[in-house]
Amino acid sequence: MNYWAIFKKGLFEQNPIFRLALSLCPALAVTSNVFSALGMGMAVMFVITTNNVVVSIVRRWVNQKVRVPVFITIIATIVTLTQLVLEAFVPVLYKELGIYLALIVVFAIILARAEVFAMKNGVVPSFFDGLGMGAGFALAMLAVGTVREVFGTGAFLGMQVLPVSYDGPLILILAPGAFMVIGLMIGMFNVIGEYQNKQAEEKRKLAQLTMQRGEA
């Protein structure tokens, strides 16, 4: 099993937000600044990886019929742990994320990975799958957060990066701006994906052609 391939597919090919369009709620709600976006990304990355590992360990003893409640309980446990740790050590982030931290329990991408991957694979591949998906999620959050904070307020992580006279459109900080940014980014990812598919197709054709020539 190629662990790098498992890890890599979460970054671009099956990016949770931009390709699978799962867990759009946090991507809309907590990306108005880079700090909370990245914090949320990290928290989800931790939860999804841990959950994948736990689910993959216990999958043999879970009855098929009750698997979803079992998964949700596992996720809720891990999220509660994360919540307590963040409250104790990073209270600023805890306050910033607010209710969305507890809402990680119902993020579609976490249950989806447990169901689609961890349920059918061993511990180590599940770990890398969770790590890749989590990293893809965190990077997507970072991208959306960066665009919104830099062009909305002219700052990055609270530090002024554009000239002070920059008068950014407030709408990027508001919810409609999040919809627009995510929509345009999904479009961008589709364009890149299409281009890559075309390239792969051409390569395949070329290989076929050379093979035929070799035979002839």
Add this chain to the structure above:
Amino acid sequence: MTEAKFEVGKLSVSASPHIRCDESIAKIMWMVNLALTPAALFSIYRFGLPALTIMAICIIAAVVTEYAIQKWQGKPVTINDGSACLTGLLLAMNIPSTLPWYMPVFGSVIAIAVAKHTMGGLGFNIFNPALVGRAVLLASWPVAMTKWPTMQSHVDGLTSATPLGILKLQGYAKLVEVFGDKMTMYKSLFIGSRSGSMGETAALLLILGGIFLIYRGYIKWQVPVVMIGTVGVLTALFGQDPLLHMMSGGLILGAFFMATDMVTIPITVKGQVVFAAGAGALTVLIRLLGGYPEGVCYAILLMNAVTPLIDRGIKPRKFGARR
């Protein structure tokens, strides 16, 4: 030999050959632009050079955006059909002339790129692009978008509230006091000597432009009449001054030029009447009960959103079908 001809209401179906009419998208769009020109010129006269600059910026930004997107997508470039120009001009008419240059540029780019071309271009957009541009600008720079240049003087940078703003914050008595007496108020509302965004002040010229469009048959008279009428009736019912409400704000501009946009309103006349009545009612609701002094923009956008529903609800009967 007699020609087979059926009369179905006003639609006459006849055998070929047919005379081709010379109407085209480009012709209609340029005619609408032309109908807006008197009001635009008046606002340049009233608000001076900044108004001209903002209009030019809006139109150029809209046309350039359209060109860039169509080039990039490999579609035929249709900047000559006047639709992008119209969007830019309408957006300019909807905003105060005191904005710094980058705000109208942002608005125009959003209007063309997001509201029009992500939906598939001309004819496919759900929402009126110019109004989306204005709504985005209002959300983005709320302070700059609600400062209006006064009409009375030509001193730069002097700003004041619109009649509706005064009405909302300080009441009716204060508004009459600002203008002197009631007749002066009606008169200045009608001929346009009041503060407001660039295109909404000249009620008379907007109505003339609208009548021109109705005469050419590009818009139905029912839409502006029903929309403005609804506002008048409802405000009178709520004990407000109906004449003031009918002539102030962007109502006349919206009713004649934006609630009649062919793409974003229902197809049938019946549906258009429902649309106009709904937009008028929402305008009154927002003006009287909402947080904003003016609601024409949001009213029309909201009705744009339910246009498919109206179209489905008011389907014309198939010829010969029973009710």
